[in-house]
Amino acid sequence: MYPVINKNLKKTITAGIILFSAVSIFAQTENRNWNGKKCAVVLTYDDALNIHLDKVIPMLDSYQLKGTFYLIGSSPVVSQRISEWRTAAKKGHELGNHTLNHPCDGSLSGRDFVTSETDLSKYTVVRAVNEIRITNTLLKAIDGKDERTFAYPCGDLTIRDTLYYNFIKNDFLAARGVSSGYSALKKVDFSNVNSFFQNGSTAEQMIAQVEEAEKKGSFIVFLFHGVGGEHALNIDLEEHRKLLEYLKKRKKDIWTAPMVDVAKFIRENKNK
Structure with a gap:
């Protein structure tokens, strides 16, 4: 014979099942803090x-x-191809500000590529602000x-001992730096947003970085230069394509957007 389950026990079991289901549903929907x-x-x-x-842009568009x-x-790639940059912007890509002449601090080691005209250490703050x-x-x-x-440019934050972004911070929603890290939404530093510099990276390595951001409930900014050539800092075009393919497949869980949109979203939700 099977044991008889009384009505109260049945109610308890039913309530437990409902509670377990609710917790499961919550677990599936929690931590969706990044635009859902x-x-x-x-x-x-x-x-x-x-x-x-x-x-790059045709590849992004295809995904x-x-x-x-x-x-x-x-x-000259700006001045000679303005109409193409304008088309890219109309398609939803952001045209960000990387200064007029890309000045870097030539007083630092390993900066032999810096010319006297583009040496940030010789700039005044006024000149930097005007050019930006x-x-x-x-x-x-x-x-x-x-x-x-x-x-x-080059991730250099200061002109000698002055943080020059302080003079232009109201002109922008955020400034991207070059230091890697995963920030919580409420702790993002808009004057120096973390990014992950890529040079010779494989798709596997980049996807692992995305998965770590997902695990932490954070966001990740990729910093690319050459993609398939044209720059000493470069990743293979096919590895880049594999990353985009992954992001496309994971679109239900991963929000891929320009920096301006993500910065705006963070500002609007940081204090909620």
């Missing part, structure tokens, strides 16, 4: 390279993904937009 997704990914590309227009392209205002604002004017003439983000 588990994490956010930002794809950034520095220095206004031909390869960005010729290969329906958007990136941020940090343009150097004086670059000139670049903003140029970018607005291309895309018609007022909101955008900034990226420090």
